[in-house]
Amino acid sequence: MCHSGAMCRDLDRLRTLAPVTGRPTLTQRRRDATRLEIARTAAALFAERGAEATTAEEIAAAAGISLRTFYRYFSVKEDAVAPLLAAGGQRWMDLLAESPADVPLREALERSAVESLTPADDAAVEAMYWTRDLLRDPRLDGTWQKVHAGSEERLRGVLAARCPDGVDPLEVRLAAAAATAAIRVALEQWAGSDAAVTGPGSPQDLGGRCMRELTVGLRLWAQPAGD
Amino acid sequence: MCHSGAMCRDLDRLRTLAPVTGRPTLTQRRRDATRLEIARTAAALFAERGAEATTAEEIAAAAGISLRTFYRYFSVKEDAVAPLLAAGGQRWMDLLAESPADVPLREALERSAVESLTPADDAAVEAMYWTRDLLRDPRLDGTWQKVHAGSEERLRGVLAARCPDGVDPLEVRLAAAAATAAIRVALEQWAGSDAAVTGPGSPQDLGGRCMRELTVGLRLWAQPAGD
DNA sequence: CGTCCATATGGCATGTTGTGCCAACAAGGC
DNA sequence: GCCTTGTTGGCACAACATGCCATATGGACG
Numbered sequence: 336m337c338h339s340g341a342m343c344r345d346l347d348r349l350r351t352l353a354p355v356t357g358r359p360t361l362t363q364r365r366r367d368a369t370r371l372e373i374a375r376t377a378a379a380l381f382a383e384r385g386a387e388a389t390t391a392e393e394i395a396a397a398a399g400i401s402l403r404t405f406y407r408y409f410s411v412k413e414d415a416v417a418p419l420l421a422a423g424g425q426r427w428m429d430l431l432a433e434s435p436a437d438v439p440l441r442e443a444l445e446r447s448a449v450e451s452l453t454p455a456d457d458a459a460v461e462a463m464y465w466t467r468d469l470l471r472d473p474r475l476d477g478t479w480q481k482v483h484a485g486s487e488e489r490l491r492g493v494l495a496a497r498c499p500d501g502v503d504p505l506e507v508r509l510a511a512a513a514a515t516a517a518i519r520v521a522l523e524q525w526a527g528s529d530a531a532v533t534g535p536g537s538p539q540d541l542g543g544r545c546m547r548e549l550t551v552g553l554r555l556w557a558q559p560a561g562d
Numbered sequence: 563m564c565h566s567g568a569m570c571r572d573l574d575r576l577r578t579l580a581p582v583t584g585r586p587t588l589t590q591r592r593r594d595a596t597r598l599e600i601a602r603t604a605a606a607l608f609a610e611r612g613a614e615a616t617t618a619e620e621i622a623a624a625a626g627i628s629l630r631t632f633y634r635y636f637s638v639k640e641d642a643v644a645p646l647l648a649a650g651g652q653r654w655m656d657l658l659a660e661s662p663a664d665v666p667l668r669e670a671l672e673r674s675a676v677e678s679l680t681p682a683d684d685a686a687v688e689a690m691y692w693t694r695d696l697l698r699d700p701r702l703d704g705t706w707q708k709v710h711a712g713s714e715e716r717l718r719g720v721l722a723a724r725c726p727d728g729v730d731p732l733e734v735r736l737a738a739a740a741a742t743a744a745i746r747v748a749l750e751q752w753a754g755s756d757a758a759v760t761g762p763g764s765p766q767d768l769g770g771r772c773m774r775e776l777t778v779g780l781r782l783w784a785q786p787a788g789d
Numbered sequence: 790c791g792t793c794c795a796t797a798t799g800g801c802a803t804g805t806t807g808t809g810c811c812a813a814c815a816a817g818g819c
Numbered sequence: 820g821c822c823t824t825g826t827t828g829g830c831a832c833a834a835c836a837t838g839c840c841a842t843a844t845g846g847a848c849g
Contacts, residue, residue: 361816361817390804390805391805392805400828402828407826412806476708477704481707484703506775508747513776516739516743520736520739524735548736549736549739549740551781552778553779554775589797589845593797618834618836619835627798627799628800630836631797633837634797634798637837639835
């Protein structure tokens with residue numbers, strides 16, 4: 336998710352300073368809050384006039400920060416909406432990580448995917464429709480793909496933690512790629528349709544189907560019952 | 563692959579002017595030749611100093627064209643190498659398209675993938691190592707992903723032509739996504755290693771394995787023997 | 790051969806992008 | 820209080836990307 340070398344180093348440094356408690360630093364949380372606020376501002380402008388017709392300066396002004404600061408949070412203008420696009424995937428991975436280890440991986444993948452694609456409240460519904468608007472902006476394709484590339488990489492970590500040592504890394508990589516592709520295709524298919532946020536053709540409907548089909552037959556190392 | 567609205571219209575116009583013969587227009591072929599030459603020039607420079615440290619003006623100068631013309635061929639500097647990165651995938655799709663319709667799809671996918679990943683001559687070997695260099699440049703990630711997004715979309719067309727009418731478009735989409743992911747993961751894995759261009763760990767080795775695993779269990783509509 | 794039209798190219802101007810650098814300032818630890 | 824660390828904004832500036840126009844180039848047709 337981090338592209339400029341300098342900023343990468345800074346962020347990594349920050350992260351290592353996190354206290355023993357699992358919680359991130361105060362400054363870090365502030366950063367995230369600011370980042371999210373910029374993201375919302377950018378999303379509103381992008382949805383209104385399109386990403387092409389929106390300048391970085393306008394986003395910065397609307398968010399109440401200077402242009403220079405904007406570029407400290409996002410190295411590319413379009414990436415300003417990445418936190419929003421990535422939020423769903425993050426939730427997915429959190430659910431997956433906390434799902435009990437004795438449930439078969441395929442099932443865990445599918446269940447957490449479906450759940451993360453099911454809007455829990457009105458805010459989540461709104462977020463999905465925003466996502467759809469953003470997905471339809473051709474200028475944001477690159478960001479969308481970057482987000483999934485990041486997702487896939489993080490998922491590799493989550494899966495690796497869940498499987499016995501000594502498993503071929505390529506297996507893990509393929510599983511992560513398949514699962515990520517399932518989510519991506521589901522959302523792209525939905526974005527190209529007029530389907531609502533629940534019911535047939537909805538993200539959770541498509542997400543479940545995609546995940547099922549793409550992980551069928553995937554040799555997922557240890558199945559709990561028959562290792 | 564085409565981003566600016568104006569240029570898109572122009573290219574489409576050109577394409578519609580193509581004569582009845584399957585062959586593209588003369589001007590079109592010239593355009594492609596120029597495009598490829600720019601791509602090679604850019605690849606050499608990117609491989610030498612990295613994409614970050616190479617300006618569009620340098621590429622243009624090295625290719626013997628003006629900066630303005632460069633941006634008529636590629637709307638983003640990094641995309642200059644896209645034709646090279648896409649060449650392998652194009653070959654793959656060509657092989658697939660001309661593979662007989664009575665061979666099972668999974669087998670056709672795997673065979674053409676392996677073949678397209680097997681360098682036929684010294685030039686092809688060189689091309690693969692160039693590809694590896696480019697893949698290692700973080701600045702070219704976006705282009706790499708764009709290329710695969712394009713591949714996936716074209717593959718959907720090829721697959722749709724091969725399967726009976728009335729098949730759920732989502733099925734086709736998933737198959738295309740899985741196959742494209744297989745190629746992508748194989749090449750990324752190879753690029754992250756020091757493996758040679760043949761033998762274990764080579765692109766064709768990994769490509770075969772990835773394609774097999776990701777398409778196992780994929781419900782690929784009509785299997786020729788038991789439709 | 791000359792005319793016409795479509796396309797390719799280059800040069801120029803210009804708005805936008807993205808970054809390095811510096812000075813000012815807020816926050817937390819000692 | 821002080822010092823360290825990190826954030827912010829302003830400024831300058833190179834690079835990016837595009838619109839516009841003037842100029843070839845090259846094929847089609849009379």
